[in-house]
Each structure stands twice: as structure tokens, then as C-alpha cells.
Amino acid sequence: MANDTPINITPIGLIHCQLQTAGDTPKNFTESEQTGTLEVFPEYQEAMAGLKVGQTLVALFWLHEARRDLLKVYPRGDKSRGLQGIFSTRSPMRPNPIAISELKVLGIEGNMIEVFGVDVFDGTPLLDIKKKI
């Protein structure tokens, strides 16, 4: 493929949780005590086989409201730390705003996965679920 060929990705689900806006979210999963529910769209439910309560999974989310045009940010909005290149941060603002969360599985029912450690807000599209290494 050419270097600059756009790539199409399609959400495989979304999250339901009490966090309503980007401002409500913990800075990352290690600082979260929030629970929520991953809804896997029915056409992908078969790919959930083998997921187990108690395991930690890796979820990739698409931060659909994040700015994609910034290359430097003040980490956590703290201007005392100076501008940093976004590739040396975990800022949600980045050219491809894909977030990585490590979530503990509290329950599984059909296509719904109850999880702990949520750091994205309600309705955020889910792109992938992986085993944690």
C-alpha cells in the first residue's frame, strides 16, 4: 500500500458507562475505579469465545471527539510542564486517537462484558479486544 493510503476501520462495539463527557474521565485506566459495560455488536459476538471473568483484557477505543490536528500539548493541561510532543504522552489528542485501556472482566452475558477500570466516556466506539500479554 502507498504510505498515505487511508485505512478504514469499523467499530466492533461501544462502551456504556456513567461517565458522560471527556472531562469526566479518569486520566487513564490505572487511575480509574469506574465500571462499565462493553457492548460487542452481535456480528462479532463469536469472537468473544474464551473470554473469562477475572481476566484483564486490553481494549482499543476510538476517541471520536478528540482533536487530531495537534502535535504538541501541555500534558494533563499543566502549563508548568511545558509543551510536549504528543508521541511522548498519553494525550487523547493525536493524529489517530486510538486509546489503550486495560480492563478487568467482572461479568459476561451474551454480547455484553462488564468491566472495571473504565477511562473513556459513554458511547465511545470500541475497535478491538485482545488478551493481555
Added chain:
Amino acid sequence: MANDTPINITPIGLIHCQLQTAGDTPKNFTESEQTGTLEVFPEYQEAMAGLKVGQTLVALFWLHEARRDLLKVYPRGDKSRGLQGIFSTRSPMRPNPIAISELKVLGIEGNMIEVFGVDVFDGTPLLDIKKKI
């Protein structure tokens, strides 16, 4: 956004390394002793500010040759383990084949980052670089 709205992502770079095909690659970064070079496209170079030699970064890659139509696989091709849902594996085959690698920075020069721990093959598109938590 509607649940099924396709999302456009654009590579921010690519990897150069000696691994030439998917068959050559280590199963994941924890099993790799391969080095390679991340080329960040010049329009994103400013976002590299603050990256440091010796740190471990998180790289997201687009596995452009991976099949996207499978929901179950034999992990590592081992049929004795039975078919597993791809969300409980690290298989490259998944609806959105985005790989997570943790890479140690060996050197930085301009828009090039020499790294250790490579588990993707030469030319694989790079989607993002993050600080490791």
C-alpha cells in the same frame, strides 16, 4: 456518530527492519530480539519532541496483510488447543488488525527512531506512538 460509521485513519509512519514477511515475525514483542527503525513521516516529526533514548514506547501498527474476516482461530496455528475467539488472543487476524508493540528506544535521529523488540515486518504502517504507562 452512528455505530457503524467507518473511521478513517492515516499512517503516521512505517517500520524498516530485516523481517520480510509475516512468517518471519516473532509471535510478539516479548519474544523478539529484533531491531528496526521507525520512520515518522516529516509532517508528524514535531510530535516526537520529548522521546528519549532508553525509554520504552508503545507503538500501534496496522497489520495491512492480516485477514479481517475471521472470528475464531487456532492460537499460534496449534490445532491441539482448539479454536478460540480472536478477542481472547493476540492473533494478527481480527476485524481491525491493530497491533500493540512495546519497543525500547535505541537511538533517535531526525524523524527516525531505532528500536528493539520488533514483531512486525518491514513496511508495516505505523499508526501511533505513546508513552508506556
